[in-house]
Amino acid sequence: MLFSPAPMHIPDGFLSTVVSIVLWVVSAAAVAYALRRVGQDLGERQVPLMGVLAAAIFAGQMLNFSVTGGTSGHLLGAALATILLGPWAAVIVMTTVVSIQALIFQDGGLLALGGNLFNMAVIGVAVAYFVYTSVQKFARGQKWGVFVGGFAAAWFSIVIAALACALELALSGTSPANVAVPAMGGIHMLIGVGEGLITLGALAFLYAARRDLLHIGEAAPKGGAAVWTGGLVIALLLAILSPLASAHPDGLEWVAEQKGFLEAAQEPLYNIIPDYVFPGISNEALATILAGILGTLLVFGVALGMAFLGRKRTTTHDSRLMTHD
């Protein structure tokens, strides 16, 4: 299939509402800024270039190779996009890919999209940029810098994004940190090797075919230093936070409880009417039965409405045709 059910696309329901909304706001701000930067850097060429490359990343995720016994290595593409397009355009390209995956293929949820964008389009790109440019600087324009940098950027972007994903789940109270962090981290250390090898192969091909696309030895794009620092901070933060959270899951749970201000906000609402009891409905079993009956009626009513609307729709459809004629 086109979309690999990668364990990094969080479906709806797994992130708490507060975590989802906070991550939505952060991702939206990052994407809005990247959009502005891309407009300055690429000019009018940006739309066709990024649109087609996003489609290429999407289609590139179909490419896989068998590892052993039915498992296979895939490409996510954040590192490759960052190396080829620079950080700002890569954020937009990954945003497009992840959003369409959620909207059309339900690969990742819609409310959880903010979190998925944050992990794959923001963290993935920032970390990949930081690792790749650092290795490049170290290699001083030599050939190996491209390959080692490419592999390392791919591996780190996957692993750090997975750690972020695990911490988000732990903060949401969905998965305890001492289980989520080692599990997500461990799996993605392996998945990252596959990503790294494919990225390496792609860079080797491009090095041979179109070396100019790799921008070897060119100056970093404007604002690159900010992304570099951002990537460094994110990588360091997650590399330190994850083992900490994993070793002291209670600490994170404490944060989860503290930040659960929605639950706290509900408290007063509940206290205004402490003695108020819906007659009969306070009994949970009865409430369940009531909901069942109401639900059945609802389905039945909608089915009836469908028959009615279906009749009405055909008439409006005809009249619309007539006005168009």
Added chain:
Amino acid sequence: MHLHFLDPYQPRRSPVHAADSRLKLTLTLAFILTTSLTPAAAWPVYILLLALILAVEILSGLGVGYVLKRALLALPFVLAALPLPFTIEGQALFSLPLGPWTLTASVEGLARLVSVALKSWLSVQAAIVLAASTPFPDLLLAMRALGIPRLLVAMFGLTWRYLFVLADEALRLMRARAARSGEGAAAGARSGGSVAWRARVTGGMAGSLFLRAFERSDRIYAAMLSRGYDGEVRALPVPPMSGLQRLSLAAGLAGLGLLLLFALLLWG
């Protein structure tokens, strides 16, 4: 080649298909938000939400079976929440002796796990109905109406347009590889070369796909220029919604809001 199997849109003649895409996108998001805000273990509310989404599935003519089959996609992620019954303290349910440790499951933890799984299942159904009943260009219009930047919406549109073209390219690359590197057709049969070699070949394919995309984007840009493109993304103004659609939107939002209030008051 035929890659339209990728497109989840299922043409039908139903009121759900006929509804304005802005109405559908907003109500889908509201439904998912309501589900997300519903407290754990508010079972009657989950039943009502399930009834609601099942009703829409029946109404849309997509068939409950089609939606439920696709909804299985989100299932593997439940693995992440599996430890919940053992980590949340509460009334003991059962104990699992595991070597030197004993894992004790709690009722509260189990309720939380089932709630998370249910929320995920309900939300993914709503998203499936939206994608299956709305053509992508209509979704783009809805996104524009919801205030998503025009440039981003234009990118989504272009990506969607060329996704099928480049997926075809990827399939051709994969067929060429299957023809040359002796990939075993039988399950479990070993493909040619070592793992590193196979990975490198796949990497070469990815690089080739990128190069083709680059070159294609050059041609697309030239084609756009020759048609008067000046860097500005233009689109037709969003048409106003009809009165009936506005009414449905208000009624839907009010209904979901009431349901949420009910859930928060009784279980919050």
